[in-house]
Amino acid sequence: MIAVDAMGGDNAPVVVVQGALHSARTGVPIVLFGEQSVLLPLLDRTEEGWRALPISIQHCPDVVTMDDEPTRAVMQKKHASLVKAVQSVGLSATQAVVSAGNSGAMLVASTLLIGRTPGIMRPAIGTFLPSYNGSLFCLDLGATTDCKVDYLVQFAAMGRTYLEEVLNIDNPRIGLLSNGHEPYKGSTLIKDAYQALKASERNFVGNIEARDIFADKTDILVCDGFTGNVMLKTAQATVKAIMHWLHQEAHSSLLSKLSLALSRPVFKKLYNKINYERAGGGILLGVRSPVIVAHGSSQAYSISQAITQAYRMVQNKGMEKFNKKITAVV
Amino acid sequence: MIAVDAMGGDNAPVVVVQGALHSARTGVPIVLFGEQSVLLPLLDRTEEGWRALPISIQHCPDVVTMDDEPTRAVMQKKHASLVKAVQSVGLSATQAVVSAGNSGAMLVASTLLIGRTPGIMRPAIGTFLPSYNGSLFCLDLGATTDCKVDYLVQFAAMGRTYLEEVLNIDNPRIGLLSNGHEPYKGSTLIKDAYQALKASERNFVGNIEARDIFADKTDILVCDGFTGNVMLKTAQATVKAIMHWLHQEAHSSLLSKLSLALSRPVFKKLYNKINYERAGGGILLGVRSPVIVAHGSSQAYSISQAITQAYRMVQNKGMEKFNKKITAVV
Numbered sequence A, B: 001m002i003a004v005d006a007m008g009g010d011n012a013p014v015v016v017v018q019g020a021l022h023s024a025r026t027g028v029p030i031v032l033f034g035e036q037s038v039l040l041p042l043l044d045r046t047e048e049g050w051r052a053l054p055i056s057i058q059h060c061p062d063v064v065t066m067d068d069e070p071t072r073a074v075m076q077k078k079h080a081s082l083v084k085a086v087q088s089v090g091l092s093a094t095q096a097v098v099s100a101g102n103s104g105a106m107l108v109a110s111t112l113l114i115g116r117t118p119g120i121m122r123p124a125i126g127t128f129l130p131s132y133n134g135s136l137f138c139l140d141l142g143a144t145t146d147c148k149v150d151y152l153v154q155f156a157a158m159g160r161t162y163l164e165e166v167l168n169i170d171n172p173r174i175g176l177l178s179n180g181h182e183p184y185k186g187s188t189l190i191k192d193a194y195q196a197l198k199a200s201e202r203n204f205v206g207n208i209e210a211r212d213i214f215a216d217k218t219d220i221l222v223c224d225g226f227t228g229n230v231m232l233k234t235a236q237a238t239v240k241a242i243m244h245w246l247h248q249e250a251h252s253s254l255l256s257k258l259s260l261a262l263s264r265p266v267f268k269k270l271y272n273k274i275n276y277e278r279a280g281g282g283i284l285l286g287v288r289s290p291v292i293v294a295h296g297s298s299q300a301y302s303i304s305q306a307i308t309q310a311y312r313m314v315q316n317k318g319m320e321k322f323n324k325k326i327t328a329v330v
Helices: A014-025 A036-046 A048-052 A070-076 A081-090 A103-114 A149-166 A188-200 A225-250 A254-274 A300-315 A318-329 B014-025 B036-046 B048-052 B070-076 B081-090 B103-114 B149-166 B188-200 B225-250 B254-274 B300-315 B318-329
Strands: A002-005 A030-034 A055-059 A096-099 A124-130 A135-139 A174-178 A204-209 A220-222 A281-285 A291-294 B002-005 B030-034 B055-059 B096-099 B124-130 B135-139 B174-178 B204-209 B220-222 B281-285 B291-294
Touching (some): A002 A014, A002 A081, A002 A300, A014 A055, A014 A300, A036 A048, A070 A081, A070 A103, A081 A103, A096 A300, A124 A149, A135 A149, A149 A174, A149 A188, A149 A318, A174 A225, A225 B225, A225 B254, A254 B225, A291 A300, A300 A318, B002 B014, B002 B081, B014 B030, B014 B036, B014 B055, B030 B036, B081 B096, B103 B281, B124 B149, B124 B225, B135 B149, B149 B318, B174 B188, B225 B254, B281 B300, B291 B300, B300 B318
Parallel strands (some): A135 A220, B002 B096, B030 B055, B096 B291, B135 B220, B174 B220
Antiparallel strands (some): A124 A135, B124 B135
């Protein structure tokens, strides 16, 4: 059973309900957490026969907003959909949770109400980015903004364990995000982490400069949550800016307009490739059960992908395997 | 007189000599620092009549490589072109220096041999990035990787002073790079810097999330050198990756190929817009004289732009104005 925060995200609850219905149609059992008086008519309107699907509502009268300070929100809004959805996993009423809402609140709620994986000091959000000829798993992307060397070493171990145990990717290479590939490059934290990772990870390939993140030089990219978040969002902002400028150019002449119109299918394919939202959401590693943090601006498709991602982890007991292995190694 | 490190950069000395000749033709007086036995025949080969131009050679038998550890290189390679070029500014034999070589070594050499602007604790590299409808000045992009709140406050003051005094941009808005726009977002450093900047800068617009860097929300973007470097290089890497994937797509079908071929002029224009190298180089703020740190992979055009940028600052006494003003305010 997957807990879904129906009120979380820029386009909630409409796209969340659409995405949930899409997943429910494929057989994923879902509990929607949110305001019943909103969700019931929305479900009726979106899919008349929804009562035949494995989907139910858990009424929650409150909502955590994007502007809420995370810790305060989790402490004070005990009846908010996000808090209740996470809590249901902590109480084993559901097995995994998905939210496109306030990611800071998701982190706090998951740590408090589900609990950390034994031995893990800080959780990390991980997600795949496309590379030239494949992909790379990056973590942390925003869960832990103030990092110590030990945290980064654990992030590397969590990334490796997730790829090996859950996704069956053998012996992934591990790189460290820095401002140069040389071992002497980086902040003090990164320089120290370099030495620690050299000692702890057999497959450590050293520093990865941001200019090389897409160049297939590593399978796992370790970063502190602050820098990782800036990296991820800069990549997204750059894609968006290029689209914006292309659009501007398209209006500069008839030939530009025509040629870009012809190229539209190519761009569409490209956009789907680099639009990381389509991949679902980031997974929060270091808490006991699967927690998927979807992007705030997620559309129905991404929500559905995130729910399916969570369901797959529940079915193949991915998190149990991960927790068992990581607790043994850290 | 502009000192140019002829041996610095991935494509040195060929493109550096080409770029220097281009600037010299427009009347910029240049001293090329480097191995005379290499530079002389190269100059002869590139432009027969170069002896009529305001360009001369200062022989340096040694070179700082990209792999050299900066401090050690500056201490030990006293006769390297980079060190000698910077030193010539310190000795007032030249008035500004340009290098596409080891940027860490440029930083160390400039601090040691030219000296810091009085009152400035740490220097910062600043450069303009394009935004949707204009540009923004970002600093620091890699000079100071371990930052304190006071440094970031000074970076903001330096950015503002540079725009106001040197570029005549009145009252620029100042933003702080963070992992969310809310004041409670960020690492401990960034959260503290937010409060300090709110107190010190009248035109402080708050946190800028990386997803909004191109969205014209600020004129100056303050960041620590580590994160700033990752941001800049991620943007560059994303542009490169998009070009790579477009190229792949172009070979997937005849229609794709045709439409993209037609779009080539549009892409070329776009690429020129976002190729920050064309703008010259980053300026090192916080040292007494103009130091331009060009990108390692600079081509002749960018080198020439960087030299011209340095020359303009010397002519309009930009750095004197900057130093005078910043020393009074910090």
